[in-house]
Amino acid sequence: MDKPRLNRLMTSEEIASIVEKLADQISRDYTGKELVLVCILKGAFMFLSDLIRRLRIPVKVDFVRLASYGAGMKSSGLVEITKDIETPVEGKDVLIVEDIVDSGRTLQFLKERLALSNPHSIKICALLDKKARREVEIEADYLGKEIEDVFIVGYGIDFNEGYRHLPEIYYVTPDAQ
Numbered sequence: 377m378d379k380p381r382l383n384r385l386m387t388s389e390e391i392a393s394i395v396e397k398l399a400d401q402i403s404r405d406y407t408g409k410e411l412v413l414v415c416i417l418k419g420a421f422m423f424l425s426d427l428i429r430r431l432r433i434p435v436k437v438d439f440v441r442l443a444s445y446g447a448g449m450k451s452s453g454l455v456e457i458t459k460d461i462e463t464p465v466e467g468k469d470v471l472i473v474e475d476i477v478d479s480g481r482t483l484q485f486l487k488e489r490l491a492l493s494n495p496h497s498i499k500i501c502a503l504l505d506k507k508a509r510r511e512v513e514i515e516a517d518y519l520g521k522e523i524e525d526v527f528i529v530g531y532g533i534d535f536n537e538g539y540r541h542l543p544e545i546y547y548v549t550p551d552a553q
Contacts, residue, residue, distance in 0.1 A: 380535070382546035385523065391503075391531060391545065394520035395423070398501060399430035401518060402471065406433055410468045412495075414461055416486065417441040418540070419475035422532030423503045427473065438463040442482050455485040465495040471518075475533050476504040480514040487514070504528070504545075 415424040417439050441459035470490055490498050502516035508525040529535050530542030
């Protein structure tokens with residue numbers, strides 16, 4: 377992908393509207409509970425930042441970094457932990473915050489790993505879902521939008537560490553030379 381073409385998939389306003397709806401639902405569902413948000417780095421950090429500012433409940437936040445892509449556009453299927461959570465989650469409600477559900481392997485791995493710490497509950501909040509790419513049976517409990525099987529960048533989501541800074545979400549196509 378020498379010269380990718382960026383095609384807008386979601387505007388900043390569309391993203392903000394989705395985040396607001398998710399925050400409202402999460403705030404209602406977790407009122408009076410001890411909620412720990414576990415953000416999957418690096419792609420979900422912007423989503424988490426916007427989400428947490430719109431929540432109307434107190435939460436704790438931690439981060440996990442899981443690698444499955446490397447430098448490619450397709451998941452390798454192998455999940456590696458490069459940064460683990462530090463917050464104890466035993467007896468607490470855990471909400472995994474993810475940018476996009478793709479094959480589902482990363483989320484399945486993390487959910488199973490977190491379950492070993494005996495939390496009260498584990499749910500998933502994802503901004504985007506690519507159901508066409510699913511390899512394991514896993515669904516987001518809180519979902520922003522389902523998208524087609526396209527490679528996306530922007531709003532924290534990268535390609536080879538680039539494009540994270542873009543305020544909107546784009547799908548990438550090769551540029552004709």
